[in-house]
Amino acid sequence: MYTRNQTRVISIGDVKIGGGNPVAIQSMTNTKTENVEETVKQILALEKAGCQIIRCTVPTMKAAEAFTEIKKQIHIPLVADIHFDYKLAIAAMEHGADKIRINPGNIGGEENIRKVVETAKKYHVPIRVGVNSGSLEKPLVKKYNGVTAQGLVESALDKVAMLEKYDFHDMVVSIKSSDVLMCAEAYRLVADKINYPLHVGITEAGTVFSGNIKSAVGLGIILNQGIGDTIRVSLTGDPVNEIASAKLILKTLGLRSGGIEVVSCPTCGRTNIDLIPLANQVETMAADFENLNLKVAVMGCVVNGPGEAKEADVGIAGGNGEGLLIKKGEVIRKVPEDQLLDTLRYELEHWVNKMEVTTKPFFSVFPDLKVSDDVRSLFEDANIREITLKKKENTLKISFQCDHLISRVDTWRMERTIREQLFSKRFVKIRFQESYHLSEQYNLKYLMEHYMKSFLFELKGKGEVIFNVVRKGDYRIEDDVITFYFEDTFVNRNKAPEIKEFFEMILKERFSIDAKVGFDFSKTIDRSLKMESDYRLQQEIHTIVEHADIVEKEQKEEKKARKESSCNEKRAYV
Numbered sequence: 001m002y003t004r005n006q007t008r009v010i011s012i013g014d015v016k017i018g019g020g021n022p023v024a025i026q027s028m029t030n031t032k033t034e035n036v037e038e039t040v041k042q043i044l045a046l047e048k049a050g051c052q053i054i055r056c057t058v059p060t061m062k063a064a065e066a067f068t069e070i071k072k073q074i075h076i077p078l079v080a081d082i083h084f085d086y087k088l089a090i091a092a093m094e095h096g097a098d099k100i101r102i103n104p105g106n107i108g109g110e111e112n113i114r115k116v117v118e119t120a121k122k123y124h125v126p127i128r129v130g131v132n133s134g135s136l137e138k139p140l141v142k143k144y145n146g147v148t149a150q151g152l153v154e155s156a157l158d159k160v161a162m163l164e165k166y167d168f169h170d171m172v173v174s175i176k177s178s179d180v181l182m183c184a185e186a187y188r189l190v191a192d193k194i195n196y197p198l199h200v201g202i203t204e205a206g207t208v209f210s211g212n213i214k215s216a217v218g219l220g221i222i223l224n225q226g227i228g229d230t231i232r233v234s235l236t237g238d239p240v241n242e243i244a245s246a247k248l249i250l251k252t253l254g255l256r257s258g259g260i261e262v263v264s265c266p267t268c269g270r271t272n273i274d275l276i277p278l279a280n281q282v283e284t285m286a287a288d289f290e291n292l293n294l295k296v297a298v299m300g301c302v303v304n305g306p307g308e309a310k311e312a313d314v315g316i317a318g319g320n321g322e323g324l325l326i327k328k329g330e331v332i333r334k335v336p337e338d339q340l341l342d343t344l345r346y347e348l349e350h351w352v353n354k355m356e357v358t359t360k361p362f363f364s365v366f367p368d369l370k371v372s373d374d375v376r377s378l379f380e381d382a383n384i385r386e387i388t389l390k391k392k393e394n395t396l397k398i399s400f401q402c403d404h405l406i407s408r409v410d411t412w413r414m415e416r417t418i419r420e421q422l423f424s425k426r427f428v429k430i431r432f433q434e435s436y437h438l439s440e441q442y443n444l445k446y447l448m449e450h451y452m453k454s455f456l457f458e459l460k461g462k463g464e465v466i467f468n469v470v471r472k473g474d475y476r477i478e479d480d481v482i483t484f485y486f487e488d489t490f491v492n493r494n495k496a497p498e499i500k501e502f503f504e505m506i507l508k509e510r511f512s513i514d515a516k517v518g519f520d521f522s523k524t525i526d527r528s529l530k531m532e533s534d535y536r537l538q539q540e541i542h543t544i545v546e547h548a549d550i551v552e553k554e555q556k557e558e559k560k561a562r563k564e565s566s567c568n569e570k571r572a573y574v
Contacts, residue, residue, distance in 0.1 A: 004226040007197045010126050010172060013077030013098035015052055017172070017229040018197035023255050024230045025246045026053040026199065027239045028081070033063035033070075040073045042239070047076055049243040050290070053230060055079035055101065064091035071096040079128070086112035090119045099172070101128040103135070104162040117166040126170040127163060131156045132203060133177035149185035152177065156190055171196045172230070176203035180218040187222045197229035204234065211235040212245050223253050244287070260286035260348070263312060264298040273318040273337060275300040281341055282316075289348050296344070297326070314347055316340045359383045362400060369421060371414075378406050379414060382434075395429040403437050408454035436511055444507075444515055445477045459502065469495045481516045488521040 009019035017024050027046050031038045033056045043054050058064050058080045071078055079099040080092035086107040089100050100120070104113050120127055133147050136155055144151040152175050163171060173196050177183040183202055191198060202211075202218040215233040222228055233245040250256035264279040279298045286296060297315030310329025317324045323340040325332045325347065335343050362382040363369065371379075381402060388397040398418075415430040423430075438447075460467040473486040482503065486492040500517040507513040 005191055005198075006195075007229055008169070008195050010170060010197050011124075012053055012079070012126055012172075015077050021229070023223070023228055023250055024052040025050060025243060025250070026055065026079075026230050026232045027051045027242045027246075028055040028057075028232070030239060033057055034060065034066050036066050036069045036073075039066070040070055043070070043074045043076070045240055046243060047074065049240045050247055051076060051239075051243050053077045053079060053099075055081050057081045058088050058092050059083070061088065061091055064088050064095055067092055067095035067097055082107070086116050089116045093119050093123045093125045097125060099126045099128060101130050101174075103130055103132075104159045106135075113162055114166055117163060117168045120170065121168065124170070126172055127168070128172040128174060128199060129156065129159045129163065130174045130176070131159065133179065133182065134204075147177075147179075147182070149182050149189055152182075152186040153189045153193070156186075157193060160194060160196070169196075172199050173197070174199040174201070176201060178202065178204040178214075180214055180221075183218055184221040187227050188225060191225070191227045198227060199230045199232070200228040201232040201234055206236060208235050208237045208241055215245065216249055219249050220253065223249070223255060259290050260292055261295045262286050262298065263295060265300050273300050273323075275318075278316075278318070278341065282344065285341070285345060285348075289351075292348065292351055294348075294351065296348075299326075314344070314351075316344050359385055359401070366418065366422070369417060371417060375410070375414065375417075378410055382406070395431055396423075397431050397433055399433040399435075401435045401437060403439075405436065405438070405442075405451060406434065407451075408457045412457070434510060438511065442511070444480060444482070444513055447507075447511060447513070448475065448477060448482065455503070455506070458506075462498075462502075465491060466495050466498060470499060480514060481518060483518045483520055485520045485522055493521060 004020055006020055007018040009021065010017050012024075015024055029039055029042050029046075031042050033039055039056060043051075046054060054074070054076055056063070056067075056070070056078065058067075064080070067078060067080065077098035078096065079101060080089065080097040082089040082092065082100055082102045084106055086102075089102055089107065092100055100116075102116065104116075107113065107116065116127070119125075131152055133152060136147050136151055140151040140155055141147060156173055156175050160171065160173060163169075173190065173194060175183065175186045175190060177186065180202055187198060187200060200219060200222050202215050206214060211234060215235075219228070219231060219233070223231070231246055231250070233242040233249070235242050235245070247256060247259060248261075251259060251261060262279070262283045264275065264282075275298065282296060282298050294313040295311065297312035297317075299315060299317035301317060301319055312326070313328065315326040317326060318337045318340050321337050323335050323337045323343070325335065325343055360383065362379045362384055363376070365384045365387075379402075381404065382400045383402070385399045385401060388399070389395075390397065396418075411432045411434060415432055419428060419430045436442075442450075456467060456471060459470055469486065469492050470484070473484050473492075475482055475484045477483075484496075484499065486496075496519050500519075503517050504515060507515045
């Protein structure tokens, strides 16, 4: 394992680089900076992809002035790229640039350099000293008989000295070349001579195909020596592509965690599935799960797939019309081939993104909650196992376990309390995932009698129809089988599969009871079964309806909030 160079710490906006801080990903817009609308739109797309620092060209005074408005609409540091005109560098800083990129040798003499440095000091703006092989000074080309790594380094050190002369040390240095090995050698040489943070990249690398290969090779060599504090993958194309490549390079080198790494087999004669588009679909899907730090395998053979995928956290393999879901080399289940992608997505969606909370008492995790004594008594014996934040869904899932029943109405009240008291300034959905460790008295019959109101409460949230189907029916329990008795109607038969899935899933996940659900569609209902059930729902139904109506109202509010949020996001990109 290599050790990263401990360079000087520099702040670019709110991003710290150098000194062992994580390597930051940078890109550059290809819009006209003067066009604020288009520039902001592209920057926001780059932000979403994972860009941490963005650079914009400033060829005109209008472009420099545009920085003021651009800064208002973006969320990452903004860098001004300046060539020749020192006045543009000063103007960019005055209009909010978080860093400027210049070549001190081409902005017009000592006095101009001094003015730029003074402005940078005034606004606490770092300067990136950029040296490019394509513009290496002629005397250095002559001295080294061509463009060489040694010449690039000498040029860079000369530019550093120009700024140090004015006691300026808030610097980042870059040495760019399209020659991969020359570039790597230049960074190796300069890293031994200065302690300023280094911005690394292979300039003019080429198209998405060739540029990715050259950048991966070059940046791999450079970064693997512990060199580099910010990086850019320079590609001819949509700059969003640069971010995905940079993230993968860093992740491959162990310099970045988070995000899904997709591995796939190269295909062979045993492949009996259209693997290439499937692997591409998985890779596209993986971008939606930036919060997960997983290796996902896509294999083309159900025979060797599990063994070849044993180092992956989760994987899929397919062929001959069927597919396998694999975890750590073990086959979990078999699914139809056309369901492979959806099966994998489901696994990823339900893979826990944990903020570790190892079975802590409920009110030690939420000590500031203000609740009544009766509510506190319900939850004080509950223990939180984990908290999951799903940013995409704007949902905080709280998993807890308890050794006594808590009605679903009461858990819903607590969900609402947490949301109102702790997340009043932003709309966050709170969802409990409860599990119970109950005494032996809570057999299936006892549980159905004492928890039916909670079941109905949840069903009410799923819709009026399914709620009324169960409410108006009856049930009988024999061993581990629940038989529901409904009138023989189209609606009742239509809702039966959903009812079956609902009860079997909750009983399994919440109470560890493996029950089976069946149905008897009788034209007349034996009301004596109601006595056998003995749960008095008719007297309590108004309470369920009352609370469930509140939930329904809340769901409408959530839908409205999501719609407004979506509209705002769309407007931000316009």
